[in-house]
Amino acid sequence: xxxxxxxxxxxxxxxxxxxxxxxxxxxxxxxxxxxxxxxxxxxxxxxxxxxxxxxxxxxxxxxxxxxxxxxxxxxxxxxxxxxxxxxxxxxxxxxxxxxxxxxxxxxx
Amino acid sequence: xxxxxxxxxxxxxxxxxxxxxxxxxxxxxxxxxxxxxxxxxxxxxxxxxxxxxxxxxxxxxxxxxxxxxxxxxxxxxxxxxxxxxxxxxxxxxxxxxxxxxxxxxxxxxxxxx
Numbered sequence: 768x769x770x771x772x773x774x775x776x777x778x779x780x781x782x783x784x785x786x787x788x789x790x791x792x793x794x795x796x797x798x799x800x801x802x803x804x805x806x807x808x809x810x811x812x813x814x815x816x817x818x819x820x821x822x823x824x825x826x827x828x829x830x831x832x833x834x835x836x837x838x839x840x841x842x843x844x845x846x847x848x849x850x851x852x853x854x855x856x857x858x859x860x861x862x863x864x865x866x867x868x869x870x871x872x873x874x875x
Numbered sequence: 876x877x878x879x880x881x882x883x884x885x886x887x888x889x890x891x892x893x894x895x896x897x898x899x900x901x902x903x904x905x906x907x908x909x910x911x912x913x914x915x916x917x918x919x920x921x922x923x924x925x926x927x928x929x930x931x932x933x934x935x936x937x938x939x940x941x942x943x944x945x946x947x948x949x950x951x952x953x954x955x956x957x958x959x960x961x962x963x964x965x966x967x968x969x970x971x972x973x974x975x976x977x978x979x980x981x982x983x984x985x986x987x988x
């Protein structure tokens with residue numbers, strides 16, 4: 768079993784919809800949680816960084832962490848075609864462990 | 876403008892050749908990393924360095940080598956011993972190695988001909 772599980776998709780939603788992206792993990796030692804956005808043939812870009820259970824909001828993005836369930840989510844409100852990308856979750860203890868990424872397409 | 880640069884963007888290698896990928900950062904970060912990205916496998920850690928003149932193997936170090944002679948630079952050599960080197964290579968840096976978010980360069984796409 769992988770330490771971090773992420774549904775690879777692909778996920779297609781209409782413009783303006785709310786998008787929910789999720790990861791589960793098995794290592795309870797993970798303390799820091801990140802979401803990266805990666806456009807095709809580009810390096811990942813850090814979107815959100817959290818270190819505790821609960822919600823963190825930044826514009827249209829909300830990161831949610833539930834340590835008791837070992838489950839993290841990224842919500843995108845009012846989704847735009849420019850949000851079309853692969854979204855990677857990542858978790859840090861001694862090193863950063865990545866999910867495989869979810870490919871998201873926003874349909875105009 | 877602070878950031879991480881990688882060169883070249885595309886690299887072609889003949890079988891049996893060694894090639895070196897460049898990574899430079901001007902963020903004054905102590906830690907630097909090399910990852911390999913393959914479709915459906917996410918990012919896998921090749922090598923990382925916490926400080927100048929020191930580096931550690933990651934999960935898939937076989938067939939790769941690195942050096943860290945300067946804080947700003949962390950080049951990766953893909954040797955002929957790497958059996959399946961075609962991949963997208965990403966360099967990253969962070970303030971430190973524990974609990975610090977990593978920032979990535981634009982990547983180098985290596986193709987073996």
